[in-house]
Amino acid sequence: MITEDNLVVSIDTVVYFQVTDARAATYEIANYLGAVEQLTTTTLRNVVGGLNLEEALTSRDNINGQLRIVLDEATGKWGIRVSRVELKAIDPPLSIQDSMEKQMRAERDRRAVILTAEGTKQSQILEAEGERQAAILRAEGDAKAAVLRAQGEAEAIQTVFHAIHVGDPDPKLLAYQYLLTLPKLAEGQANTLWVIPSELTEALKGVGQGFFGPRHEAPPTGTDAAPRG
Template identity: 80%
Template sequence: MNNTIVLLIILAVLVIFVLVVLVKSIRIIPQARAGVVERLGKYLRTLNPGLNILIPFVDRLLPLLDLREQVVSFPPQQVITEDSLVVSIDTVVYFQVTDARAATYEIANYIHAVEQLTTTTLRNVVGGLNLEEALTSRDRINGQLRGVLDEATGRWGIRVSRVELKAIEPPLSIQDSMEKQMRAERERRATILTAEGTKQSQILTAEGRRQAAILAAEGDAKAAILRADGESQAIQKVFDAIHKGNPDQKLLAYQYLQTLPKLAEGSSNKVWIIPSELGEALRGVGSALGDFLPDTRGGAERTPAAPAGGAEADARATGAVSPVDGHQRQGEAPAS
């Protein structure tokens, strides 16, 4: 009975030992991971993803390393610019482990090393720039940081792919000054745009007025041409009608006398001159009307014609006078 119990205990210990050996011997490495194996304290090999066999109690597997690209955000760093201003800069570093052996044996803590290297490099780069250049040259700073970090971390088995400046915060007093400057710049641009709009509006208004004046002038010119053509045609028709009617001297003299009152029309006509042809016209009218005057002695008798050179009597007969300085003055006809 005692022997049986002893055998069972020994068998159980052997089973447990075998299980422990199996557990220690078989290692499954996940994808995008890498494991460094040491044999008796010395580097042996790097395990790839998949099933791997180790010698228990001889080989030791170190903690697995992540081969994926990692993102590390470092706390804000106080950096002094070239113009002696302190700015706070937040950085983000994108890196990837490319050599598990170098990342294990070449550096004790590669994340801490990348952080410290980023801080020192950032101070060197930003220290050579003024505040305005530091605020507007992010791509330049990123490129310089990436170049320095990638060169320094290459021997550590790490590849730095990107370095980004998450935030650059100048002092509060500088921020207030920058806000005032930006506000003044926006107001200046708004004033310029308003002036440009007013200028363009005035130009367009003047152009419209000029076009309107040109069109009005063209319309007046065409209207004047049409009126002149109409008057010309009217005169031509009157002239043709007169010639077709074949008027005699008596009719022409009568029409001439009807036209004379139009010479005195208008409030500004203070003096008007009787034409020299008036006497001849009156003599023609008198001779025409004399044939029809009644004869007191029993028959029609011709009225004697007005003597030649009677321009004054002719003017008195027509009643043509000119008011000058409030006095009535008889019109005088120039000698024919």
């Protein structure tokens, strides 16, 4: 058969029919078997000739229905009733078959690439979501740790302040504790400037007097000495 797009196809057809009037099948037609075969071939050419290859391959049920109606109407006067027509196979030329196979293979490859890309996309989305959740948890953990450290430092300051308040230390003791703290303050590389309150310098004088005793001034000499009487 030749399709509408001028491609030669081979079609294998099966026709199921029944002789309902033996007299008409004997006297109205010389050879009803050959007549049914020829009529099927002619009708099939007319039907397939109006379709392109793709339509012929995808419209088998439509072709079967058209063939059965035409054959049953034409063979009724011969005492024959066509009950069913089936297209067993439609084979396009080998070159067309190769092209169709390549097209189907390309389509399968395209779908495989799409599925792979979709899988990669979903994997990246899940990975990014996991990293985001991990970052959120780390940030929450750091925030809680900072809060706990701040609370601990606040409690330590309150404890020290309470102990100082209860002990009521004098300025000399505070100055001594400050002297003990100075080496720790100097451990940092950026600690090049120390700020010493004026109140603390007065206390340091007291500490010095406590360690080294009261400072005695030298008697005046020279012209500053008082005249003897």
